[in-house]
Amino acid sequence: DAGVIQSPRHEVTEMGQEVTLRCKPISGHDYLFWYRQTMMRGLELLIYFNNNVPIDDSGMPEDRFSAKMPNASFSTLKIQPSEPRDSAVYFCASSLWRGVDSYNEQFFGPGTRLTVL
Amino acid sequence: AQTVTQSQPEMSVQEAETVTLSCTYDTSENNYYLFWYKQPPSRQMILVIRQEAYKQQNATENRFSVNFQKAAKSFSLKISDSQLGDTAMYFCAFISPPRDDKIIFGKGTRLHILP
Numbered sequence: 412d413a414g415v416i417q418s419p420r421h422e423v424t425e426m427g428q429e430v431t432l433r434c435k436p437i438s439g440h441d442y443l444f445w446y447r448q449t450m451m452r453g454l455e456l457l458i459y460f461n462n463n464v465p466i467d468d469s470g471m472p473e474d475r476f477s478a479k480m481p482n483a484s485f486s487t488l489k490i491q492p493s494e495p496r497d498s499a500v501y502f503c504a505s506s507l508w509r510g511v512d513s514y515n516e517q518f519f520g521p522g523t524r525l526t527v528l
Numbered sequence: 529a530q531t532v533t534q535s536q537p538e539m540s541v542q543e544a545e546t547v548t549l550s551c552t553y554d555t556s557e558n559n560y561y562l563f564w565y566k567q568p569p570s571r572q573m574i575l576v577i578r579q580e581a582y583k584q585q586n587a588t589e590n591r592f593s594v595n596f597q598k599a600a601k602s603f604s605l606k607i608s609d610s611q612l613g614d615t616a617m618y619f620c621a622f623i624s625p626p627r628d629d630k631i632i633f634g635k636g637t638r639l640h641i642l643p
Contacts, residue, residue: 453635517631519573
């Protein structure tokens with residue numbers, strides 16, 4: 412398996428522009444997570460899905476952020492309009508729920524480094 | 529609320545030395561899992577080692593081992609014979625199914641291995 416795939420790897424945009432980050436989870440995984448990592452805040456969970464349904468979006472910073480998972484093999488995180496403070500590395504991760512007696516390891520993608528000028 | 533605390537923001541050790549990274553957590557659950565993830569400069573998050581709370585024996589993976597103290601809610605990572613490639617950010621993490629289906633991460637410890 413190719414692992415979790417994210418695109419683009421780097422994105423530079425100007426303030427006010429729309430940004431779309433993409434993620435392809437590992438085939439067969441039923442959970443998908445979006446994280447944001449900055450020096451100031453560390454690793455923050457933004458939102459996660461189970462079987463394509465958003466379960467918890469309490470980490471989404473504000474209405475400018477939205478995430479979708481139209482099918483089991485694809486998810487997007489959109490920022491509209493983008494602001495300089497959105498500059499960060501955004502990670503996607505996926506996992507397979509194996510039950511309460513399992514560790515349910517998360518596998519991370521390589522991340523997208525977003526720079527908003 | 530369940531929390532994970534890493535009290536050492538940054539550490540440096542000489543190559544070949546042994547280093548221990550600290551992690552404490554807070555939970556009222558009895559069944560849970562603990563992890564250490566490594567994030568090298570490439571940014572890729574890599575699972576280093578995991579521990580099931582119901583297991584008393586400490587997990588080991590080659591040069592990496594943990595000291596799991598359930599009563600003290602402590603989960604430290606020991607790296608023996610440290611190598612330059614161990615330079616990375618290390619995150620301690622926790623999950624407690626079925627209550628939680630998401631992992632809770634600590635803030636991380638940045639480890640520098642010096643030549």
